[in-house]
Amino acid sequence: MEIAEQVLQIAKKAKEASEKLAALPSGVKDRALLCMAEELLAKADFLKAENARDVAYAREKGLSGTMIDRLTLTDGTIEAMSKGLREVAALPDPVGKITSMWRRPNGLLVGRMRIPLGVIGIIYESRPNVTADAAALCLKSGNAVILRGGSEAIHSNRAIAGILQEVLRESGLPEGAIQVIPTTDREAVTEMLKLEDHIDLIIPRGGEDLIRKVVELSRIPVIKHYKGVCHIFVDESADLDMAVTLTMNAKTQRPGVCNALETLLVHRNIYEIFLPKAAEALERAGVTLRGCPRTCEILPGTMEATEKDWYEEYLDLILAVRVVDDIDEAIRHIRKYGSLHTESIVTTDYGHAQRFLQEVNSSTVLVNASTRFSDGFELGLGAEIGISTTKLHAFGPMGLEELTTQKFIIYGNGQVRT
């Protein structure tokens, strides 16, 4: 079968399945998820064997150690996947929730009810656990999912999806609910992105190049974030010990993720005291600094930052540092160089806290807390399918509700429009 035809068949099957999924009672979905959680554990040996094929190929191709780490399934990562499914089963079902209802002067009762989006396409790179996570969140929210993982994880992804599909079959649920594109040919992605009549949403997860390509080609709405250039602004009135603690946590607790700190902005009235304190702690943790002229003056030996550094998502133990004249300059810097992801102010000044929350329109804006909290679990959404810096539909961490939309439901008794 030609690739275009193959992808179309998958999409049609997904759309058919989505109509059944939309009407499923929560209990049925939850039982299937719990069963999937058990089956992943029961078939751990099979998963590891299939995964070994991918890992061997990755070594042959000379992929980096980090990449191979992300790709490798161990008993630990399989247990984590299984636990993830049990957690999703325990979350409240967003489907059918009536979020508001009001009466019109003519007696019509107008409400808004949450319904699944329909069919969701996930395009992702090497981490095979995304296969189970994304499938679980889509199933729970009543959506069919089409998974297109990286070629380096194809055997692992197929194996995981195979186990999930077997549970679908045994539970009497439509198999089209969870499908993996079986080919690694890139044409499959191009074809998938054309199917706007069959697929409702595309979520790309991976590097910026992958995501830009998807946005360019897609006729289907895409929710994405390109990168996370997150800022902390240490205000004049900040508790400086707190500022050091937050900076350290945001930069070093997990430097390779999108909500890690990339640029530190420091008020000019305190930088001479604060920066040496912060630099000492950062240096001990192995962080290299790139500074503005005032930073380099107070911290001799610091590499000078170039214009490019302010745009940079290092995803590494590197931090750009800039001294600013006031909160206005901090906000201007964030607007110019930021990525609409996550920004935090450290301050004891009530007015500055409120201004920062009002005027910085990134997807997550914090006062006196680490940027690392920009995460679906940490914010209490119960799950996370991704983070959006697209302002449409969802902005920031996306949980189950963000995988639904709302229709209007209207109870009348014969009203006509005049």
Add this chain to the structure above:
Amino acid sequence: MEIAEQVLQIAKKAKEASEKLAALPSGVKDRALLCMAEELLAKADFLKAENARDVAYAREKGLSGTMIDRLTLTDGTIEAMSKGLREVAALPDPVGKITSMWRRPNGLLVGRMRIPLGVIGIIYESRPNVTADAAALCLKSGNAVILRGGSEAIHSNRAIAGILQEVLRESGLPEGAIQVIPTTDREAVTEMLKLEDHIDLIIPRGGEDLIRKVVELSRIPVIKHYKGVCHIFVDESADLDMAVTLTMNAKTQRPGVCNALETLLVHRNIYEIFLPKAAEALERAGVTLRGCPRTCEILPGTMEATEKDWYEEYLDLILAVRVVDDIDEAIRHIRKYGSLHTESIVTTDYGHAQRFLQEVNSSTVLVNASTRFSDGFELGLGAEIGISTTKLHAFGPMGLEELTTQKFIIYGNGQVRT
């Protein structure tokens, strides 16, 4: 200046303006809107003169009477535009509303606050009143707008926008808040749709061909509906007089709009009584029927519907009619041929009403009411910028809230992630 450069400059100016607009107090926006409402009336003669140039050209080009009707500005339509602006001024400001807030176990206070989307591009056809309506809704919701109307209305659109911009200048608001693409060259649209870093949302309003072209070319998220193939299902238990009244209202009150009825589905146990009653009323109103075989049998002389008719948005005094065996067949028909716009059931059966509301996932689903209520004003949103059958972001009629997104705001006191 080259067109690409010209459009980029407009978009940059809009983005700059949007940052100021986001922080404006409601009162400032409302005063500007009221001032614009007055200025449109004060300059009615100028508007009619500019509009006459468009109308003369349209006649020369041989545009249809309906098209010329839509294009023409009269004292009445100018008064209506002005009233529209005053109504928008009176609506509550969605910006800054905190829709929910909760405390996390670690003490973080997490909330969601409505903020403007940023820059909105509206691509529309001949009706110049859209220029004022869309500009007002965008300004009220704190968004900058870039308007690209049809070439046949270019003088009217420029004149309206010119008046609004003068008020912006006099009120000290950024002129980039409301801009019209000054050229009618199609390249301008192509260039505009590439500017994903400057424009946050595109709303196309017009024929299906225009909208499909926009979706194909755009890298910016698009909210749209292609067409409204709206259904009424007359259930076995329906109050037949009510069913006739609702059918008549939905089909004939304004046949050229997207929430008008296009296909009538009738339960087989009542069609022999209902259809002759309905046909009599419809015929009196000048409606032509296209029927399924059973319809044609009970209403001799009716033209037989083809498969194509079930997909058709007539926007005219034509109605497709199909007898179905039960509610399941009605729902299947709507899923297969519908456009996710608006569907209504006429029934006295409690269970069928609930099933229809649950299982039909169109953007507006009604019981015992006319499809014509699928409208931002009628549903109580206070305004309407368009109707979405895109399931992302907004689904159904879109008011001011749908021109905003929500950011997470977080109050902490030193929390770090562990």
